[in-house]
Amino acid sequence: GDSVTQMEGPVTLSEEAFLTINCTYTATGYPSLFWYVQYPGEGLQLLLKATKADDKGSNKGFEATYRKETTSFHLEKGSVQVSDSAVYFCALTPMDSSYKLIFGSGTRLLVRP
């Protein structure tokens, strides 16, 4: 079945460092891909999405590009802030008219001042 694999955390960075969180997927065809973020004590918030190959999703300085050839959707940010500390989830919706989101295991990011 379809699945999402994320790099294990926690990822600890200093403020203004470059961030990459790896995400790869296994799916039939062209799923839609998402990054969600969960701040402490809160629910899951959509960060960005891409619905077809080579699409780039972006929001709040974060970017991810849908790479069909490598089945990847890595999350990047050029300069992280302390306020970016959260858990980041990569997810997909299968293309078979399914309604569900399939999540990766989440990656905790801790940014130190």
Next chain:
Amino acid sequence: EPEVTQTPSHQVTQMGQEVILRCVPISNHLYFYWYRQILGQKVEFLVSFYNNEISEKSEIFDDQFSVERPDGSNFTLKIRSTKLEDSAMYFCASSEGQGGWEPQHFGDGTRLSIL
């Protein structure tokens, strides 16, 4: 910005009891979902709901579980005869459309603790 709201934020229940988790989806959304996250594990899909019926459910969503939209605003998840392994964070979500084209918006979750 409109939000999905969930109540209660934390529910403690004795094993074997029934529990109802409540959600108010975003008002113009038509698709509703429940997910759960057992501590330290992935967020897992339970069920989706559209037009007053279940659209899709996972193998987790067995006869112990049911969902209902009792009025025009609430969406509930009922768990009968709760077990210790039902302890988890339960998230409600809603979307305007289905699938990958319309993002799902999540509530802050209900932490369910079964004693």
